[in-house]
Amino acid sequence: MxxxxxxxxxxxxxxxxxxxxxxxxxxxxxxxxxxxxxxxxxxxxxxxxxxxxxxxxxxxxxxxxxxxxxxxxxxxxxxxxxxxxxxxxxxxxxxxxxxxxxxxxxxxxxxxxxxxxxxxxxxxxxxxxxxxxxxxxxxxxxxxxxxxxxxxxxxxxxxxxxxxxxxxxxxxxxxxxxxxxxxxxxxxxxxxxxxxxxxxxxxxxxxxxxxxxxxxxxxxxxxxxTERIVHQYSVGGDTPGPQGNSHPLLFPYDRFPTTDGYIVITAITNGQWRSLCEYMDRPDLAEQYPEKADRLENKDTLRPIISSWTEQFSKRELFEMLGDDVPCGPVYTVEDIVDDPHFKANxxxxxxxxxxxxxxxxxxxxxxxxxxxxxxxxxxxxxxxxxxxxxxxxxxxxxxxxxxxxxxxxxxxxxxx
Missing domain, CATH: 3.40.50.10540 (Crotonobetainyl-coa:carnitine coa-transferase; domain 1)
Structure with missing residues (x-):
């Protein structure tokens, strides 16, 4: 060439x-x-x-x-x-x-x-x-x-x-x-x-x-x-459908409200879940739902509890509060992206x-x-x-x-x- x-x-x-x-x-x-x-x-x-x-x-x-x-x-x-x-x-x-x-x-x-x-x-x-x-x-x-x-x-x-x-x-x-x-x-x-x-x-x-x-x-x-739908069908016998921002196999792995929009929280390990409960001042939840299967089975109970806590803060406040210990991220608009130092730095x-x-x-x-x-x-x-x-x-x-x-x-x- x-x-x-x-x-x-x-x-x-x-x-x-x-x-x-x-x-x-x-x-x-x-x-x-x-x-x-x-x-x-x-x-x-x-x-x-x-x-x-x-x-x-x-x-x-x-x-x-x-x-x-x-x-x-x-x-x-x-x-x-x-x-x-x-x-x-x-x-x-x-x-x-x-x-x-x-x-x-x-x-x-x-x-x-x-x-x-x-x-x-x-x-x-x-x-x-x-x-x-x-x-x-x-x-x-x-x-x-x-x-x-x-x-x-x-x-x-x-x-x-x-x-x-x-x-x-x-x-x-x-x-x-x-x-x-x-x-x-x-x-x-x-x-x-x-x-x-x-x-x-x-x-x-x-x-x-x-x-x-x-x-x-x-x-x-x-x-x-979209590979997961194939193994969910072939291994689990399921035909997955739309379920919003949640995950079929994990919780919390979802979108939660804030004072100015939304944040996503993905506290999927037991340690991450315990950290989230500590920030929420709810150690009882960590004790009551210690394993992934417990949290997934009771997601409809847990989701409003987490939401009632997150909606007291802005998405930036939550990101700065949780970010080092609990995987999370604000749901950004393009205006947020333009203002965020990460995207400028990169x-x-x-x-x-x-x-x-x-x-x-x-x-x-x-x-x-x-x-x-x-x-x-x-x-x-x-x-x-x-x-x-x-x-x-x-x-x-x-x-x-x-x-x-x-x-x-x-x-x-x-x-x-």
Whole structure:
């Protein structure tokens, strides 16, 4: 593979653990972009290939002002990347793409089954061009290359993955029925699993010199996240349903009211339970319910007792009071997160420039830290085609070549600042 470390350092800072890797990002919306965003945070040179129309979510809200180049959604999961516009419906665009593949380490796409094949850019064709290429896909139900699922041709989004992967069946309460989890975990967790697959394939390539195909089904990813429902069914004979914030096997492991919101308390060991009872000035409860099974069996009796105590304090007071001895945490809003020193100390709220405004906006940072090769959120998401000319010049195209490609409709370049 070509060593792209100098370019990566220039774009992403000095220098993440994946510096030197080049990633072709053929993804859109959330699942794929989250995976490639993480690779870019870790130092890889991620080249986002877009059609002349751009990623489907470039114009998604929220916006700082009308008619700006992109919204907050796109900026959040496409930072640190470079945008190249290629029209893969043209032969010239396909040829440029194949040249990019020759020097790439990883390609990720999340199109519907057969899209890349229909363009003549299948995994099989691209692996002939570059046998060391690691080609990863994220689809709703998997790719026919590696799965026999009857649903391979069906599209999926986060909500479908959450529904069919089982997590909705245990989220909510008996009164509400099944609810989706707030964030798009049907996209994001499969994206994380895809990264595990890619890094595993890189290790395999290091030993053997061969690339391979990596596929993650969104629905399967959510099921793996919701694993406990399977063993509860197979071992315990139960079909779990939604039960709010409580846990089917532990107590206290629940949400409790405070003067300004809620706190969660997870005093699951006997020692943690005794500590909680001491803070509550209720040593009798520790004596009466000394074991896990006792507390679980009597949770309906214990919950209002604990609640009547917690609701005398603010969530911050309880966190500071209990935190060293009893596992707990305030239920934060985003305003609480912004004010908490932990997230500032861990650089989880970096600010980057936003779209045409030049205004600094806060986004969620990278949670992965290293002692020697730091991850980095250093650059806003790219404008559509912002780096087309730059990347082609790195590939050896001269000014006349680039002009000819633009005139043919194979590429597009953003000409303004």
């Amino acid at each position: 070509v060593d792209n470390s100098e370019q990566t350092k220039k774009e992403n800072g000095d220098a993440g653990p994946l510096a030197g890797l080049r990633v072709i990002d053929m993804t859109h919306v959330m699942a794929g972009p989250f995976a490639t965003m993480t690779l870019s945070d870790l130092g890889a040179d991620v080249i986002k290939i877009e059609s002349p129309d751009g990623d489907l979510v470039r114009d998604n809200a929220p916006h700082l002002q009308p008619d700006e180049a992109y919204g907050g959604y796109f900026n959040s999961v496409n930072r640190n990347k470079r945008s190249v516009v290629l029209n893969l419906k043209t032969e010239e665009g396909k040829e440029v793409f194949k040249l990019l593949v020759e020097d790439a380490d990883i390609l990720i796409e999340n199109f519907t089954v057969g899209t890349m094949d229909g363009l003549g850019l299948s995994y099989e064709r691209l692996s002939e061009i570059n046998p060391e290429l690691i080609y990863a896909s994220i689809r709703g139900f998997g790719d026919p290359r590696v799965t026999d699922t009857p649903y391979a041709d069906q599209p999926a989004f986060d909500l479908i993955a959450q529904a069919m992967g089982g997590i909705m069946s245990i989220t909510g309460t008996e009164e509400t029925g099944p609810l989706k989890a707030g964030p798009g975990i049907g996209d994001i967790f499969p994206a994380v699993l895809t990264l595990v697959g890619i890094l595993s394939a890189l290790h395999h390539r290091e030993r053997t010199g061969e690339g391979q195909y990596v596929d993650t089904a969104m629905v399967d990813g959510v099921l793996s996240l 650089n989880m709220l970096p600010e980057v420039e936003h779209a045409d405004t030049g205004e600094e906006v806060m986004i969620a940072g990278s949670p992965i830290n290293f002692s020697k090769t730091p991850s980095s959120v250093s650059r806003r998401a790219p404008f559509l085609g912002e780096h087309t000319e730059e990347v082609l010049a790195e590939m050896g195209f001269d000014e006349n070549d680039i002009t000819e490609l633009q005139d043919s409709g194979a590429i597009d370049i953003r000409n303004d600042d």
